[in-house]
Amino acid sequence: MVPDGADLFWGGFGYQRAPIAFSHELVRQKKRNLTVHTCGSEVDLEIMAGAGVTTRFEIAFVAIEALGLANNMRRRVAEGKVEIEDYSNLAMAMRFLGGALNVPFMPIRSLMGTDMVEKSRYREKKVEVMDCPFTGEKICLVPSLQPDFSIVHVQRVDQTGNAQIDGIVGEDLEGSRCGKKLIVLAEELIDEEEIRTRPDQTKIPAMYVDHVVILPYVAHPMECHDYYDYDLEHLQMFHKMTRTEEGWQEYLENYILGVENHYAYLELVGWEHLHSLRARKPWGY
Amino acid sequence: MVTYSKIEFLAACASRHVNDRENVFGGTGLPLLAALLAKETHAANANLISEAGFIDAKPRNVPLSVADSRYYYRSSAAIGLIETLGFILQAGRIDVGFLGAAQIDEYGNLNTTYIGDYDSPKVRLPGSGGGNDIASSAKRLIIMMTHDKRKFVKELDHRTSPGHLEGPGSREKWSLVGGGPEVVITDMCQMDFDPETLRIRLASVHPGYSVQDVLDNVMFDLIVPDDVPVTEEPTQHQIDIMHRLDPNGIYLSKGGG
Numbered sequence: 001m002v003p004d005g006a007d008l009f010w011g012g013f014g015y016q017r018a019p020i021a022f023s024h025e026l027v028r029q030k031k032r033n034l035t036v037h038t039c040g041s042e043v044d045l046e047i048m049a050g051a052g053v054t055t056r057f058e059i060a061f062v063a064i065e066a067l068g069l070a071n072n073m074r075r076r077v078a079e080g081k082v083e084i085e086d087y088s089n090l091a092m093a094m095r096f097l098g099g100a101l102n103v104p105f106m107p108i109r110s111l112m113g114t115d116m117v118e119k120s121r122y123r124e125k126k127v128e129v130m131d132c133p134f135t136g137e138k139i140c141l142v143p144s145l146q147p148d149f150s151i152v153h154v155q156r157v158d159q160t161g162n163a164q165i166d167g168i169v170g171e172d173l174e175g176s177r178c179g180k181k182l183i184v185l186a187e188e189l190i191d192e193e194e195i196r197t198r199p200d201q202t203k204i205p206a207m208y209v210d211h212v213v214i215l216p217y218v219a220h221p222m223e224c225h226d227y228y229d230y231d232l233e234h235l236q237m238f239h240k241m242t243r244t245e246e247g248w249q250e251y252l253e254n255y256i257l258g259v260e261n262h263y264a265y266l267e268l269v270g271w272e273h274l275h276s277l278r279a280r281k282p283w284g285y
Numbered sequence: 286m287v288t289y290s291k292i293e294f295l296a297a298c299a300s301r302h303v304n305d306r307e308n309v310f311g312g313t314g315l316p317l318l319a320a321l322l323a324k325e326t327h328a329a330n331a332n333l334i335s336e337a338g339f340i341d342a343k344p345r346n347v348p349l350s351v352a353d354s355r356y357y358y359r360s361s362a363a364i365g366l367i368e369t370l371g372f373i374l375q376a377g378r379i380d381v382g383f384l385g386a387a388q389i390d391e392y393g394n395l396n397t398t399y400i401g402d403y404d405s406p407k408v409r410l411p412g413s414g415g416g417n418d419i420a421s422s423a424k425r426l427i428i429m430m431t432h433d434k435r436k437f438v439k440e441l442d443h444r445t446s447p448g449h450l451e452g453p454g455s456r457e458k459w460s461l462v463g464g465g466p467e468v469v470i471t472d473m474c475q476m477d478f479d480p481e482t483l484r485i486r487l488a489s490v491h492p493g494y495s496v497q498d499v500l501d502n503v504m505f506d507l508i509v510p511d512d513v514p515v516t517e518e519p520t521q522h523q524i525d526i527m528h529r530l531d532p533n534g535i536y537l538s539k540g541g542g
Contacts, residue, residue: 012352014352
């Protein structure tokens with residue numbers, strides 16, 4: 001459904017609700033020249049940069065946080081195969097908010113005085129610092145984003161597309177509303193009547209949703225609050241293997257290209273192992 | 286005689302800069318450990334905030350990610366980024382923020398994005414994340430780094446986050462909300478900023494290190510006052526708490542910051 005050259009809002013934040021299964025499928029379908037917009041994502045960005053699916057990123061952060069640097073991204077940037085337009089987390093979140101509100105830019109008080117204003121890769125206008133017409137203060141304007149697709153992973157959805165998120169939303173409220181089409185990936189399909197018993201949990205009403213995909217363990221090896229914890233063993237293996245191009249190619253072949261679909265991937269990881277990651281009450285991980 | 290690692294020393298030092306009832310941006314890694322340690326000792330009512338959206342967090346295990354579910358359990362609110370970086374941080378409600386960096390210059394400006402030339406970078410680092418936002422808008426910024434000559438540079442390869450920029454008056458020029466960096470803590474010493482010039486100044490050296498060791502490991506002219514005391518050591522109580530917070534040594538066993 002996503003054509004070559006499309007630009008995407010990419011949901012999830014840090015280790016939480018990363019749409020890993022979607023990044024796998026983009027790789028299997030050999031998509032090319034995608035642009036990804038997000039605040040801070042990790043393994044999913046590594047997969048898309050490493051496999052050559054995404055050539056441009058407008059992001060604030062890429063690493064595996066506590067585990068270390070993003071090896072694939074580091075190699076692809078050094079090779080000149082990936083271009084990153086650098087913003088801060090607030091700048092990206094405000095760009096999504098601006099897109100969702102259908103205004104061309106948003107003002108922020110970050111970025112000023114640094115190379116984030118001075119240097120840009122490919123955007124003709126990356127940011128604009130101006131004197132506020134009302135107060136005279138310096139203010140930084142960031143361009144709003146209305147990408148072709150928003151990709152968001154949630155816990156639960158009903159038949160009509162009402163999507164519920166547990167835990168933090170990161171930048172997914174703004175992100176889900178800024179794209180021209182919204183694809184929601186959900187762990188679980190629930191009945192509309194159940195949605196209506198807890199409407200406050202519906203973070204994305206059905207009116208915004210264009211397509212729904214129901215799959216378990218969408219975020220593996222990352223986490224999904226109240227559903228499953230991150231898979232530390234797999235994450236450490238991923239990070240270790242991506243240290244070399246050969247190691248990454250081996251991971252790519254084994255876990256992504258070598259399996260037919262997400263269920264085959266889960267089969268390979270092992271249901272017993274996946275079961276051991278299931279979240280426990282009352283902690284949610 | 287208390288025995289401690291470099292990492293434990295760093296975390297204990299940093300924790301002393303968090304005061305009770307302050308709003309603190311925790312993040313992950315050493316800063317988080319420092320903030321949690323402060324809450325367990327002298328700052329029980331510090332409000333620990335993670336930029337992913339967790340407010341007043343009291344995690345029972347150390348989170349690996351700012352968005353980790355370990356932050357959720359026992360926090361008083363779980364919202365999102367516009368809340369934490371916008372309503373809270375940009376509105377001037379954060380007292381203390383912590384940042385690490387790959388490079389720092391004499392005004393406390395930070396690089397977390399590229400090593401080498403921007404047009405053909407040698408190494409891509411994580412980038413700003415919320416770092417630029419925190420450095421722009423937190424009232425006080427505490428910088429934590431491992432001490433290495435290549436990190437304390439005359440000129441940054443890339444300026445990701447604002448310190449005191451070009452010195453007095455330059456943060457005001459951009460109407461930045463926060464006060465800029467207050468302290469730099471390394472595994473060798475603590476530094477603060479000279480109030481006249483806003484340049485980095487040596488404040489104390491850790492036990493086992495001399496002023497000369499520090500001077501040998503910075504590439505700019507570090508201001509050295511006449512009297513440089515020895516940094517206070519961590520207590521056994523602090524060490525014990527850190528081991529309880531990070532039983533698997535995820536952060537404590539790391540060599541770097």
